[in-house]
Amino acid sequence: MPEFDVVIVGGGHNGLVTAGYLAKAGARVIVLEKRPLVGGACVTESPWPGFRINTFAYVCGLLRPQIVEDLQLPKFGYETILYDPQYAVPFPDGRRLLMWLDEGKTQEEIAAFSKADAKAYPKYIQFWNDVLDLIEPTMLAPPVPIADLFGMFTGPEAERLLRDLFLVSAKDFLDEWFESDHLKAALVTQAIIGTFNGPYSPGTAYVLGHHNIGILEGHREVWGYAKGGMGRIADALAASAQHFGAVVRTGAGVRRVLVEGGRAVGVETEAGETIRARAVVSSLDPKQTFLRLVPRDAVPGEFLDGVRKVRTRGAALKFNAALDGLPEYTAMPGAPGPHHNGTIDIIPSMEYVERAYDEAKYGAFSSHPFIETQYQSVLDPSVAPPGKHTMTCFVQYAPTELRGTTWDEYRPKAAEIVLDTIEAFAPNVRQVVKHWEVVTPTDMERVLGLTGGNIFQGDITPDQIFSFRPLPGWANYRMPVPGLYLGGSATHPGGGVLGAPGYNAAHVVLEDLRGTAKA
């Protein structure tokens, strides 16, 4: 009898969710995380004394409320801050658009650009509410076959929703709703985040939907901060899993998955230790799992071909900084002003961001990138020393590979481009930045094992979601080696600090351990 029922490879938030549910159900579980801290892409680190920086993921809201409740996360330090306004966009013409939690207040802002758009805005919000009503119940369950999913959309209205959600580009979608280029720029950000596609690419309307599933404090379609930083979410998940009896080990990289008699029976760590278990759950992406950890002869060649074809292109880098003061935006005077509460997006138009993508398509970092900035310290002083601030910038487009150079060589140049871009809107930015780091797609692969630096362990475009995720035919978390499961963001319903893939994997493993799986 092995010492553990389940060994989980990777202590990202999904691995920890899986551990929490399995341990709560009475299974003997161990999580093995190669880094010195848990959380994966959902961590907070201190590259400079006194500053707590969200190295990778920076805003929360996607984590399913049921997981927060079942795993009793508030008891273990999970606390969120809902910010308002949600978005502030300064434009080169000196105008600005703020998107507030209050729909009426946002309509007033939009009316300054277009009265017709202000009128259409509540219907647009209702459209996403309807989509959420449909999508939400599909998240905490293995995915239905895509044909069945499409079959759920019957009747002219539903068919239109299907078309809008899965088939069109974000640009075409927004063009059908609104006339103001300023408003469309503000709304298109969530359609391209982390995705190596421009807003003119078909399928990006779905990415917009994926980022609209946030729920916080009774508000839908919102983002917020994890108090103390994103790492607090992972810490709470680890504490909860341990409370229910799981063992969580850091500094414990896995070198290979052990397969005996065609079955996964445990793992060997990088230190050479063998840990045997009845089941192995990998929360890494399929490329890391099957091209690095699982013996090649344990899986059919056809399956490996499918794994190689999963699209894992990097799209973004992070520019994180410690500040002495706050950047002052020409179009939004005051520091701090309300705009510093939430996300400030540098995205003058949809065309601007499509052009940024054009450059990256041919192997260059965008010379005028789209930048999404947070100053968490403004609402959460616990993340910076008194009087100081944190700044995290999600910067797009940064392709996996740069033509003619490497990310390690190009890092200082990338930092200059980011600062130049912000400076055009906030002229004092260079004066207030005291320390900075650039986290490139190469770093994301090296540090976390995100292949290609793809932030979602695989694009979340319509051809890689639901029963196509991680690859067609293998969407129910069980892999071709009996006893081996995938349970990270590479699986349904995909990337983001959602916890849903980890939840679904845990329930499939439990069915198998108890022998209650449906035939």
Ligand SMILES: Cc1cc2nc3c(=O)[nH]c(=O)nc-3n(C[C@H](O)[C@H](O)[C@H](O)COP(=O)(O)OP(=O)(O)OC[C@H]3O[C@@H](n4cnc5c(N)ncnc54)[C@H](O)[C@@H]3O)c2cc1C
């Ligand atoms: C730059 C960036 C910004 C993002 N921004 C946001 C955001 O603001 N909001 C949001 O909701 N989502 C965001 N995301 C997406 C989200 O963070 C991820 O989808 C999610 O955190 C992935 O969780 P996971 O548990 O599936 O995988 P990961 O977090 O990738 O966890 C995998 C874990 O496995 C470990 N590991 C790797 N190899 C081994 C090995 N051989 N042995 C043992 N352990 C190993 C890794 O160290 C890691 O801890 C962002 C992601 C990135 C990268």
